[in-house]
Every structure is written in structure tokens, then in C-alpha cells.
Amino acid sequence: MLLPLLLPLLSLLLPVDAVPVVPNLHTRQQTFTDCLAAAGVPIVLQSDSSFAQLSSAYNLRLAYTPRTITIPTTVLQISATVKCAKQYGVRVSARGGGHSYSAQGLGGADGHVVVDLQNLHSVKYNPASTLAEVEGGARLGNIAQQLYDQGKRGIPHGTCPAVGMGHPSLGGFGISSRFWGLMVDNIEKVEVITADGALRTAKPSWNGDLLWALKGAGPSFGIITKFYFKTYSVPETIVNYSYRFSGITVDQAVAAFLDIQEFAKSAPRALGLGVSLWGNGVSFELSGAYYDKTEQDFTDLFKPLLDKLPIPTTSEVNVKGWIGTLIRYAGAQTLSVPETGYDEHTTFFAKSLVTSQASPLLASSIRTFFDYANTQGVTASQSGLPWFVIINLYGGGDSAITNPDLLLQSSYGHRDTLWNFQFYTTITPPLTPQANSSSITFLDGFDKSVRRAEDGAYVNYADPTISRADSHTLYYGQQYERLADMKKKWDNDQVFWYPQSIDPAA
Ligand SMILES: Cc1cc2nc3c(=O)[nH]c(=O)nc-3n(C[C@H](O)[C@H](O)[C@H](O)COP(=O)(O)OP(=O)(O)OC[C@H]3O[C@@H](n4cnc5c(N)ncnc54)[C@H](O)[C@@H]3O)c2cc1C
Incomplete structure (x- = not known):
């Protein structure tokens, strides 16, 4: 009964940076840091020499200052961190691989306790x-x-x-x-x-x-x-394929994309397929993998589509195993990465657009998209703003992603996706306010060139320029x-x- 009366007094007893969510009379004189230390949680403070490296985002376009970083070696230490944070009103963010586009692992804002999970990697x-x-x-x-x-x-x-x-x-x-x-x-x-x-x-x-x-x-x-x-x-027989189409006109690109989309609507689930464009107008690559199939299976499936497309400038079809296919897509020599101490970075801005199977893209949207690539896209590349767009096929045919029953099994928002577009620009250092805003303006335009009112966005390509309210609708839908x-x-x-x-x- 006395608690409401005591609260103002209690807050005077607490250090200025401690805002108790649940006042705890036994620990009221602790600071948040004391609370962590008492629980034996390994902590890195802003004054520590490793703080700068541990708090730098993978995406150097964004910088946030955590209040404290913990580097637990046990699950109990994670539990203690969350309990202390709850007690002192500190926001908590887990940092996993640190690759969030919006530096969400650092909280996407200042003042979080970041729980760096690098020691828990088995x-x-x-x-x-x-x-x-x-x-x-x-x-x-x-x-x-x-x-x-x-x-x-x-x-x-x-x-x-x-x-x-x-x-x-x-x-x-x-x-x-x-x-x-x-x-x-x-x-x-x-x-x-x-x-x-x-x-x-x-x-x-x-x-x-x-x-x-x-x-x-x-x-x-x-x-x-x-x-x-x-x-x-x-599977150890995976057909990896890639066809590049360069020097084509916007008309040819639009017709080709419509043919690919028509094919995609009934593509078998064993087929992975993506269309990518990068920096040079209307050239594009059609690539992917066909799982547990032979090269002949692939030819039988793909030839009717290829017969409709322009003649590819280059083509490559080969069979790889599981690890070989992953390495090819990683564009790396090996899949292994340091389990601890990872410290690689890049500077970029990205956006995404998710279209539904219920409303496939019309020729008019595809045209404005390729027109944009062919005009503003070329200008951006020439002015030192490298970019790419990857359009991955999610749905179509009997795709395992788009089963509507999955809405009840997970909160992932988009179970009717046909295409997932990722628009991406790399900013060459130094990061100036002008380069930053040019990359945002350029990709906003790319996104608008194809977006319809019903389209969503992909939460794993988090775009920090989307408002909190809009992110809820765009990422999670129903x-x-x-x-x-x-x-x-x-x-x-x-x-x-x-x-x-x-x-x-x-
Ligand atoms: C180079 C690159 C390639 C990518 N390729 C793909 C791709 O092919 N397909 C695709 O779908 N996405 C891809 N992404 C996007 C990627 O899936 C997201 O950025 C992802 O959220 C990053 O996870 P992370 O743990 O590395 O990042 P973090 O920044 O550590 O975490 C991202 C978010 O997840 C939370 N989190 C991390 N670990 C945990 C945990 N154990 N428990 C609870 N929450 C946790 C963090 O708090 C944060 O909110 C790519 C990103 C990059 C940078």
C-alpha cells in the first residue's frame, strides 16, 4: 500500500541513469552495471578499449552507442542481463551475426544493453x-x-x-x-x-x-x-545455372520478365530462381539452382522458357554438390567464418519490396522499373553509386514458402509472396551526408518505380527509413x-x- 507514496522517494535514491520498471527495495542502491557485475556477467563499458570495435555496426552507414555490452558465456548470464535490464528500465538487444541492415543488433538506437552472443556458437x-x-x-x-x-x-x-x-x-x-x-x-x-x-x-x-x-x-x-x-x-546433384542478357532494349527486358514470371507461376519447388540487375542499365542475369536433379532434367524444364528469351550473352550450367552450391552463392572460398572476433564491415543502404501471387506484376510496372534502371540507374553508377537489384522467386507452383497453413505456425508475414525485390547501394567511403541522402533518394525511386499499394517489404532487409507504424504493416501484414x-x-x-x-x- 505504501509503495505509490514511496516511489518518488525511491527514484531520488536511485542513480540518475536508472529508471526502475519494477522497483526492488533490496537492490535499490545498485546501478545497472553493479547489477550485472553482481551476477558475474562479463561486461564491456563505454570506457573499455574493446568497446569501439564491439559496438561498431556491420553497416557503417549507421552508428549507435550502446549503454553497455555484455558478452555472456552462459545462458544464466543472459538471463541475469535481461533481469537487470528489466529492473533498471534498460532496453535489450541480442547481437547475433551483427548483419542487420539497420544495426538492430545494436538496438537501432542509442542506450541499449547489447547482449553479444558470439561465445554461444555451437x-x-x-x-x-x-x-x-x-x-x-x-x-x-x-x-x-x-x-x-x-x-x-x-x-x-x-x-x-x-x-x-x-x-x-x-x-x-x-x-x-x-x-x-x-x-x-x-x-x-x-x-x-x-x-x-x-x-x-x-x-x-x-x-x-x-x-x-x-x-x-x-x-x-x-x-x-x-x-x-x-x-x-x-542432395549432391544440384544443377547451378546462370544466363546473362546484356545490351537489350527496355522492350525486350519487359517481355523477358513477363515470360519469366509466367514460367515462375508454375515452377516446381525444387527450382531456385532469381533475376538480378547491377549498375548497367537493362542487362540482367537469370540464375538459380535445381535441387536433386540432373542436367537433362534442367534442360527439359528450362528449354521452353529459354526459347522465348533473347539469346543470352553468356550462359553457364553445371552440377555441384550441396557445399559447392553454397560456396558458389556465398561468392567465397569457404563457408567457415570466425566464430568469435568477427570484424568485417561495409557501408550500404537497401530496401525491399514483396509482391503477392494474387497480383503478379503487370507490364506497366515492369516497364517503369526497367526504365528507371536504364536512366537513373545508369546515372547513379556513373556518379559513383554502385547498386544492384536481386529479385528472388519465393512463390509459384508448389513452393514450400507459400503454403497458407504456415501462417498458423509462424508469425512471418508474407505467405503469398511471388517476388521479393532487394534494392541495394554501396556507399564508397567517406560516408558524407550527401552520399547518404543520394543513396536513399535513388533507392526510394527504384522502389516506387514498381511498388503498388498492396506490396509489402521483407523484415530481414530492414529499412530504417520506414516509420515504426509503416514497418508493422509492410513487414507483418495480417x-x-x-x-x-x-x-x-x-x-x-x-x-x-x-x-x-x-x-x-x-
Ligand atoms: C551480406 C548479407 C547477406 C544477406 N543475405 C541474405 C539472404 O540471402 N537471405 C535473407 O533472407 N537475408 C539475408 N540477409 C539479411 C539477414 O538475414 C538479416 O540482416 C539478419 O537479420 C541478420 O542477422 P544477424 O544475426 O547477422 O544480425 P544481428 O544484427 O545480430 O541481428 C538482427 C536482429 O536479430 C536479433 N537477433 C540476433 N540473434 C538473435 C537471437 N539469437 N535471438 C533473438 N534475436 C536475435 C537482433 O537483436 C536483431 O534485432 C543478408 C544480410 C547481409 C548483410
């Missing part, structure tokens, strides 16, 4: 369950290589070996995803530290609503310390309302807050 294949047990700080390349080495198993996931576990928490598309689903679709169970600091198991039969929320909006609901993924016996209810249930105080996190329902 990957184990369990032959009895056929599940992969992957800790929350592992990276995709190491996961792929270790699962292959341990049992010739694989999971669908994105191309960059250094990307971390934010990827499956928010979606996770790879060229094998039409075949086996997004990485998030293969999460069977997780162990997670929720906003109260408790370690919980979430699986369909236990905390099923939490699992649903974590599978698609994970960073808003907790820190996943361990993922249990379904795995697959990997799933947002239930996500807000889940946020109210699991994190009403918004311990896991960032500029585009889920808001609790009113």
Missing part, C-alpha cells in the same frame, strides 16, 4: 532426432559446414556465411527455400530468455503462442539461446494484430524494444 547434429541444435550466436556458414561434416545434413538459409541467428528469427530465405521453406519454417523448438529473464522452452505443444511469435518476430520477444532445426539429407497481442502477453514493458519492434496491444 552446432550439433543429433542423429537420433535428426534435428540440428544450434546456439543463438552461430553463423550460417559454420552451421552449414558443421552439419555437413557431422552427418551430410543441411537446412535452407541465406547466402552470406557470416549472417547470424537474427536471420531465422525473422525469416531467412535461401536459394533452396522454395524446396525446403524459409529457415524459420524449419525451427521445431527453441530455448529462449523472455522479458522476465526466465529461460523457457517453446515448442508447438508448450508455449506454442510464444513459438509462433518468435518464428518471424523473434527479436521483439526474447533472446533465443538455442534453436532446434529440422534437417535434410542434402499477422501484426496477433503479434501485438503476444507482445502484450510476453513483453508488455517492451524490454525488447527497437525502432521497428512490435508494440503491445492497447
Whole structure:
């Protein structure tokens, strides 16, 4: 009864930087840092020499200053960090691979406690369950290589070996995803530290609503310390293909894209397919992989489409194994990346656009898109702003991504996607305000050249220029309302807050 009267007095006793969410009379004289230290959590303070490196974003276009960084070696230390943060009203962000486009692993804003998960990176294949047990700080390349080495198993996931576990928490598309689903679709169970600091198991039969929320909006609901993924016996005959079309006209490009789209609508799930453009007008590449198939199977499937397209300038078709295909897409020599101490960076801006199967692109939108590439795109390249656009096929045919039943199994927002566009510019240092704004203006124009009112965006290509309210609609669509209810249930105080996190329902 006396608590309301004591609160103003209590706040005077607390250090200025401590805003208690739940006042705790026993610990009121501690600071947040004392709280972490008392729990034995390894911390890096702003005054420490390693702070600058540990707090620098992968995307150097963005810089945020965490309040403190913790580098836990145990799950208990993660729990203690979240409990202290909740007690002192500090926002918490997990940093996995650190590859968020919007530096969300640093909180996407100043003042967070960043829980750097690099020490929790083990990957184990369990032959009895056929599940992969992957800790929350592992990276995709190491996961792929270790699962292959341990049992010739694989999971669908994105191309960059250094990307971390934010990827499956928010979606996770790879060229094998039409075949086996997004990485998030293969999460069977997780162990997670929720906003109260408790370690919980979430699986369909236990905390099923939490699992649903974590599978698609994970960073808003907790820190996943361990993922249990379904795995697959990997195919060793994968047809890798690539056709480049250069020096064509806008008319030819529009006709070709319409033919590709028509083909895509009924493409078999074993086919991965993408169209990419980079920096030089209307040239484009059509490439992908056909899983567990022979070159003859590929020819039989693709020849009717190729017969309709312009004659390719270059073409390449060859058969690779699982690891060879991943390496090809990674554009690297090896899939292995440092488990700790990763320190690579680049400077870029990116946007995404998700179209639905219900409204395939019309010739008019495709034309404005290629016109933009051929005019502003050429100007941007010539003025030192390199760019690319990758248009990945998600849906069509019997794609594993677009099964509507999956809306009930994960909160991932877009189960009717046909194409996912990624627009990307690299900013050559130094990063000036002018270069920054040119890259944003240029990509906004690219996006607008093709966007319709009904189109969405992909949360794993987080665009920090999208407002909080718009991000909810664009990223999560019809799933947002239930996500807000889940946020109210699991994190009403918004311990896991960032500029585009889920808001609790009113
Ligand atoms: C070079 C590059 C290539 C990419 N290729 C692809 C691709 O092929 N396909 C694709 O779909 N995406 C791709 N992406 C996007 C990538 O999937 C996202 O940026 C992803 O969210 C990065 O995860 P991270 O753990 O590396 O980043 P972080 O910045 O560490 O984390 C991203 C978000 O996830 C949260 N998070 C991280 N770990 C956990 C955890 N264990 N539990 C709960 N929350 C966590 C963070 O708090 C943050 O909000 C690529 C990105 C880059 C930079």
C-alpha cells in the first residue's frame, strides 16, 4: 500500500541513469552495471578499449552507442542481463551475426544493453532426432559446414556465411527455400530468455503462442539461446545455372520478365530462381539452382522458357554438390567464418519490396522499373553509386514458402509472396551526408518505380527509413494484430524494444 507514496522517494535514491520498471527495495542502491557485475556477467563499458570495435555496426552507414555490452558465456548470464535490464528500465538487444541492415543488433538506437552472443556458437547434429541444435550466436556458414561434416545434413538459409541467428528469427530465405521453406519454417523448438529473464522452452505443444511469435518476430520477444532445426539429407546433384542478357532494349527486358514470371507461376519447388540487375542499365542475369536433379532434367524444364528469351550473352550450367552450391552463392572460398572476433564491415543502404501471387506484376510496372534502371540507374553508377537489384522467386507452383497453413505456425508475414525485390547501394567511403541522402533518394525511386499499394517489404532487409507504424504493416501484414497481442502477453514493458519492434496491444 505504501509503495505509490514511496516511489518518488525511491527514484531520488536511485542513480540518475536508472529508471526502475519494477522497483526492488533490496537492490535499490545498485546501478545497472553493479547489477550485472553482481551476477558475474562479463561486461564491456563505454570506457573499455574493446568497446569501439564491439559496438561498431556491420553497416557503417549507421552508428549507435550502446549503454553497455555484455558478452555472456552462459545462458544464466543472459538471463541475469535481461533481469537487470528489466529492473533498471534498460532496453535489450541480442547481437547475433551483427548483419542487420539497420544495426538492430545494436538496438537501432542509442542506450541499449547489447547482449553479444558470439561465445554461444555451437552446432550439433543429433542423429537420433535428426534435428540440428544450434546456439543463438552461430553463423550460417559454420552451421552449414558443421552439419555437413557431422552427418551430410543441411537446412535452407541465406547466402552470406557470416549472417547470424537474427536471420531465422525473422525469416531467412535461401536459394533452396522454395524446396525446403524459409529457415524459420524449419525451427521445431527453441530455448529462449523472455522479458522476465526466465529461460523457457517453446515448442508447438508448450508455449506454442510464444513459438509462433518468435518464428518471424523473434527479436521483439526474447533472446533465443538455442534453436532446434529440422534437417535434410542434402542432395549432391544440384544443377547451378546462370544466363546473362546484356545490351537489350527496355522492350525486350519487359517481355523477358513477363515470360519469366509466367514460367515462375508454375515452377516446381525444387527450382531456385532469381533475376538480378547491377549498375548497367537493362542487362540482367537469370540464375538459380535445381535441387536433386540432373542436367537433362534442367534442360527439359528450362528449354521452353529459354526459347522465348533473347539469346543470352553468356550462359553457364553445371552440377555441384550441396557445399559447392553454397560456396558458389556465398561468392567465397569457404563457408567457415570466425566464430568469435568477427570484424568485417561495409557501408550500404537497401530496401525491399514483396509482391503477392494474387497480383503478379503487370507490364506497366515492369516497364517503369526497367526504365528507371536504364536512366537513373545508369546515372547513379556513373556518379559513383554502385547498386544492384536481386529479385528472388519465393512463390509459384508448389513452393514450400507459400503454403497458407504456415501462417498458423509462424508469425512471418508474407505467405503469398511471388517476388521479393532487394534494392541495394554501396556507399564508397567517406560516408558524407550527401552520399547518404543520394543513396536513399535513388533507392526510394527504384522502389516506387514498381511498388503498388498492396506490396509489402521483407523484415530481414530492414529499412530504417520506414516509420515504426509503416514497418508493422509492410513487414507483418495480417499477422501484426496477433503479434501485438503476444507482445502484450510476453513483453508488455517492451524490454525488447527497437525502432521497428512490435508494440503491445492497447
Ligand atoms: C551480406 C548479407 C547477406 C544477406 N543475405 C541474405 C539472404 O540471402 N537471405 C535473407 O533472407 N537475408 C539475408 N540477409 C539479411 C539477414 O538475414 C538479416 O540482416 C539478419 O537479420 C541478420 O542477422 P544477424 O544475426 O547477422 O544480425 P544481428 O544484427 O545480430 O541481428 C538482427 C536482429 O536479430 C536479433 N537477433 C540476433 N540473434 C538473435 C537471437 N539469437 N535471438 C533473438 N534475436 C536475435 C537482433 O537483436 C536483431 O534485432 C543478408 C544480410 C547481409 C548483410
